[in-house]
Amino acid sequence: MFDFNLVINYLPYFLKGIGYTIGFSLFGIIFGTILGFLICLGKMSKMSWLSLPFKAYVGLFRGTPLLVQILVINFGVVPLILGQSNSIIAGILALSLNSSAYIAEIFRSGIQSISEGQGEAAATLGLTNTQTMLKIILPQAIKVILPPLGNEFISLIKDSSLASVISAPEVTYWAQAMNAQYYRVWEPYLTSALIYLILTLSISGILHIFERRMAVND
Amino acid sequence: MIEIEHLKKCFGENIVLKDINFKVATNEVVVLIGPSGSGKSTLLRCIAKLETTNEGKIMVDNVKVTDPTYEIHKMKGKIGMVFQHFNLFPNLTILNNITLSPINVKKVTRAAAEKEAHELLKMIGLANKADAYPSSLSGGQKQRVAIARSMAMHPDIMLFDEPTSALDPEMVGEVLSIMKMLARQKMTMIIVTHEMGFARQVSDRVMFMDGGKIVEQGRPEQIFDHPQHLRTQNFLSKILV
């Protein structure tokens, strides 16, 4: 029924796929965090003409399916910029842009969880907005921001499977390839499911240890 | 030192300060009293540039604070503000709460800033708390640190918005005695407080506010013992019983 030999034969491809899956998610979370923070600052600006485009950006990326974004970026945006499509760049770009919209909201709620009195005290002491953000607000908000940011990373691990539709060689892509090669269903797809499960469970385990460490430091 | 002319402040439709005019001289201690919602906090916050204003002007040492292009951080801590809820930075030790601004705003060396911070901590009786975090301090201790943190910037004037209102009664005295010490050192201060005994003791002038206006002002004996206006009399009779 379930032929383990087939899985073992395909293991090198799955390992390669795991590398890409983790790579997509890591780049996605890193670029997404940098971009998300900047978008959050823009969105929180008191000048409405400045915050409007950032609000539109967040609305656009949260209001349309990631799959559609991946297709548009792979077949439209990347060829427009590079002159040819590149599934790896398109995958990273789509995941980064998409997660940045969610991460911007994570930063916003983290920053807003800090009482206004903190910023007011800093301002009367002569600190600039940037100094206040870096030395007072962010160090406190980080405790609120990290847990949902970890969840976002786990979502990215799972969402990166959508990059298989543009033939990015991550885990799901190889599962589909295996399915096409052997005409088997259970071996490729159950294996890929198990891989995702191991990845997400280990990451949430690591995050838990991390959070407990931070709680102790309080 | 401070000159306020025809100051008006609205929150939407609500006019909170109406045609406020007064001056505060260097070394003067002014106490601001008045019922809840009369605009005392808003007035202090306008002077500290924590609020924008609608009309009129506020000059602090010949700097026009109410100029819309004037940004609060440019004051570099010249106007110190002490808040009801302390607003210490919980992510920093007591020492770093005090040195943060001298180091980052005044560009004082860390060694010099820490030396002065230790002196300030000794002055407020918390020399042994330098490396503690704010969460381990009592309310009274937190407020003393907040005062020291403002002092470290050598402000020209200190604004206090009900500095003892959030404290347990047994801790009020320790904060008031620091403020009395500042008054003896000739610090210019505007203090919003409900501690009338303290007000009588330290202030050069008492101003009574009601409905966004300064109704009456004068020497503390004059305001407390012979208030001229009915509203002042009513307010004091409620508070002094």
Ligand SMILES: Nc1ncnc2c1ncn2[C@@H]1O[C@H](COP(=O)(O)OP(=O)(O)OP(=O)(O)O)[C@@H](O)[C@H]1O
């Ligand atoms: N941020 C704000 N937005 C809208 N209205 C405000 C704001 N802050 C204060 N007000 C209003 O302004 C008026 C004056 O408030 P303020 O806090 O200055 O009074 P106060 O004299 O300090 O009172 P208290 O003794 O209760 O502290 C009140 O009617 C209050 O509701």
Ligand SMILES: [Mg+2]
């Ligand atoms: Mg008030």
